[in-house]
Amino acid sequence: MKPNVVIVHELYPELLKTLEQQYNVVHFTRLNSDADRADFNAAMAEADAFLGSNVKFDEALIERSPRLKVIASVSVGVDAYPREALKARGIVLTNTPEVLTDATADTGFVLLMMAARRAGEMERKVRSGNWSTSLMSQDFGVDVTGKTLGIVGMGRIGQAVAKRGHFGFDMPVIFQNRSSKPEVEAALDARQVDLDTLFETADFIVVTAALSDETRGMIGRAQLERTREKTILINISRGPVVREQELIECLQEGVLYYAGLDVYEREPLDPSSPLIGLDNVVLLPHIGSSTVETRGAMCDLAADNLNRVLAGTSPLTPA
Numbered sequence: 001m002k003p004n005v006v007i008v009h010e011l012y013p014e015l016l017k018t019l020e021q022q023y024n025v026v027h028f029t030r031l032n033s034d035a036d037r038a039d040f041n042a043a044m045a046e047a048d049a050f051l052g053s054n055v056k057f058d059e060a061l062i063e064r065s066p067r068l069k070v071i072a073s074v075s076v077g078v079d080a081y082p083r084e085a086l087k088a089r090g091i092v093l094t095n096t097p098e099v100l101t102d103a104t105a106d107t108g109f110v111l112l113m114m115a116a117r118r119a120g121e122m123e124r125k126v127r128s129g130n131w132s133t134s135l136m137s138q139d140f141g142v143d144v145t146g147k148t149l150g151i152v153g154m155g156r157i158g159q160a161v162a163k164r165g166h167f168g169f170d171m172p173v174i175f176q177n178r179s180s181k182p183e184v185e186a187a188l189d190a191r192q193v194d195l196d197t198l199f200e201t202a203d204f205i206v207v208t209a210a211l212s213d214e215t216r217g218m219i220g221r222a223q224l225e226r227t228r229e230k231t232i233l234i235n236i237s238r239g240p241v242v243r244e245q246e247l248i249e250c251l252q253e254g255v256l257y258y259a260g261l262d263v264y265e266r267e268p269l270d271p272s273s274p275l276i277g278l279d280n281v282v283l284l285p286h287i288g289s290s291t292v293e294t295r296g297a298m299c300d301l302a303a304d305n306l307n308r309v310l311a312g313t314s315p316l317t318p319a
């Protein structure tokens, strides 16, 4: 009997075909409707394995999936999964580290550059026929090269952002991390500081810390009030690391100069969010790792992990 595999993700055709040859696959590109949800729940009742992302795996779903052996998440962040419940059931959780590090760090720099040069605002002006009003000094942004870069959470993605800043833009790097990282300090001529010092000192602050009970709400008004006149905050980790309502208020009041966000407290971002009406924020729809090559590599790694667990061997990247 072939194992049953539920997939909730777009896959490139060759990979889907390979998986369909090996398994009984029920495939959703995403769960769009109540009908999809009902079909998904029915499929999970029989599933041996799940591959995908953006599915809320609460304890009730785990209970309704009695045969489940492995969740191969197409993401590095695994904050959406109830670890204790998975452990209790012996379900293996895998993720996709490394292969998305560069694409996500690049997205951090897209946001940083767009915010620094107010590129979204300028682009909107050109499109609305207001070329000349973008040439006034009150519309100018700020320099990037040589400015101090502050990283919150110096893991894989944090280090990739820091490398871009250090080698590409001549930036002094400071960072805050849960554990000490002398090797990073040495390699990037960087300095590890506490969170308050980071917010007081950096010109650009890039949040790349994983979401956990410890980091949830770690950044709010108390930190933003410490920033300098033209500080820019970028969040490419998870929305709930930053207190979104306090961020909005600080942007509205000019306490924080500018922000660039790829992630939000609730996704998709509600169209009625005040963020959408603010000029001093660049908004992306959680596309940190969304390139053709990187998504392909993430799906390959997730599939390898799933194959290995179903074959009774250890996954390449257990979460």
Ligand SMILES: NC(=O)C1=CN([C@@H]2O[C@H](COP(=O)(O)OP(=O)(O)OC[C@H]3O[C@@H](n4cnc5c(N)ncnc54)[C@H](O)[C@@H]3O)[C@@H](O)[C@H]2O)C=CC1
Binding pocket: 076, 077, 078, 097, 098, 100, 101, 104, 152, 153, 154, 155, 156, 157, 158, 176, 177, 178, 179, 208, 209, 210, 211, 212, 214, 215, 236, 237, 238, 262, 263, 286, 287, 288, 289, 290
């Ligand atoms: N925007 C997007 O599309 C993407 C977002 N991500 C997010 O980025 C996160 C980081 O990914 P990686 O760098 O690969 O993970 P990682 O595990 O290498 O790095 C996470 C870092 O956060 C640090 N950290 C944990 N608690 C902290 C605390 N209280 N204070 C300061 N630092 C703390 C850890 O020490 C670690 O260095 C993921 O967990 C995910 O949420 C990842 C990929 C794409």
Ligand SMILES: O=C(O)C(=O)CO
Binding pocket: 074, 075, 076, 077, 078, 100, 288, 289, 290
């Ligand atoms: O990998 C992750 O954690 C993401 O957010 C999407 O790539």
